[in-house]
Amino acid sequence: MKVQNKIIVVTGGGNGMGRELVLALLSKGASVAAVDINASALEETVALAGMNRANLATYTVNITDRALVESLPEQVISRFGAVDGIINNAGVIQPFVKLKDLDYAAIDRVMNVNLFGTLYMTKAFLPHLLARPEAHITNISSMGGFLPVPGQTIYGAAKAAVKLLTEGLNSELLGTNVRVTVVFPGAIGTNIAANSGVMNTLQVKGGETSFKMLAPAKAAQLILEGIENNRYRVLVGSDSRFMDAIYRLNPQRAARFILNQMSSLLPQ
Known part of the structure; x- marks a missing residue:
């Protein structure tokens, strides 16, 4: 689906990849409804939109609140007249600890934001998307959604659920006007750790990243290319593409490779 002149909803639009998706969509001639839990972050996105801000509306919504999400489509349609696509980008990671040391509050938060937030958004907007001449649903999974990352086991479980949710939805919608894409980003230079309320777990000695x-x-550009070409899946980053290939050939070897890469960061 070409995004020019389309109305697209983007969750997590106040920071990182979500903000870049908003700005890239606007630059391509789309109208955008940016959704985020952080009102001040959304204000920064509006400021960065510059001359395109007339085509941008912001909504401060906690996507884990189903009632709030269910009221969102009518708000967007009231503003823009319709909605043609959603990009479920909002997500949080877990504290970088093993499952045995992860408390249930963190588990609930990761599952609620990453899985149920995506599910609520999809359920709320799907009837409206089915009524459009063409429409698109894009769900952001993760490289950790097909490959186990020690210290991010619950995050990976949530993103694996997003993967299969999206793939199942794609099958259910075959023959309709709605196309579906699942995205697997690798390591992206965002503030997801800080925005998740956890320390930057990708720091090692000397301040160098692993x-x-x-x-x-660049990630946003690759995602939009995938949407505009109606791709089934989009691998974002050389690490995601590399590990996808390794995992297909030998899942256990791929898992051990990631364990060796991450072992210095994982608390014992």
């Missing part, structure tokens, strides 16, 4: 981070703007 991964080569992809710029959020």
Whole structure:
């Protein structure tokens, strides 16, 4: 689905990859409803939109609140007249600890934001998308959604659920006007750790990161290319593409490779 002149909803639009998706969509001639729990972050996105801000509306919503999410489509339609697509981008990671040391409050938060937030948004907007001549649903999973990352086991479980939710939805919607894409980002240079309320777990001695981070703007570009070409799945970043290939050939070897990469960061 070409995004020009379309109305697209983006969750997590106040920061990182979500903000870059909002700005990139606006630059391509789309109208955007940016959703985020952080009102001040949304204000910053509006400021960065510059001359395109007339085509941007913001909504401060906690996507884990089903009632609030269910009221969102009518608000967007009241503002723009319709809605043609959603990008479920909002997500949080867990504290970088093993499952045995992870408390239930953190578990609930990760599952609620990453899985149920995506589910609530999809359920709320799907009837309206089915009424459009063409429409698109994009759900952001993670490289950790197909590959186990020690210290992010619950995050990975939530993102794996998003993967299968999206793939199942794609099958259910075959023959309709709604296309579906699942996205698997690798390491992206965002503030997801800080925004998740956890320390930056990708820091090692000397302040160097274990991964080569992809710029959020580049990630957004790759995602939009996938949407505009109606791709079934989009792998974002060389690390995601590499590990996808390894995992297909030998899942256990891929899991051990990631364990070796992450072992210095994982509390014993």
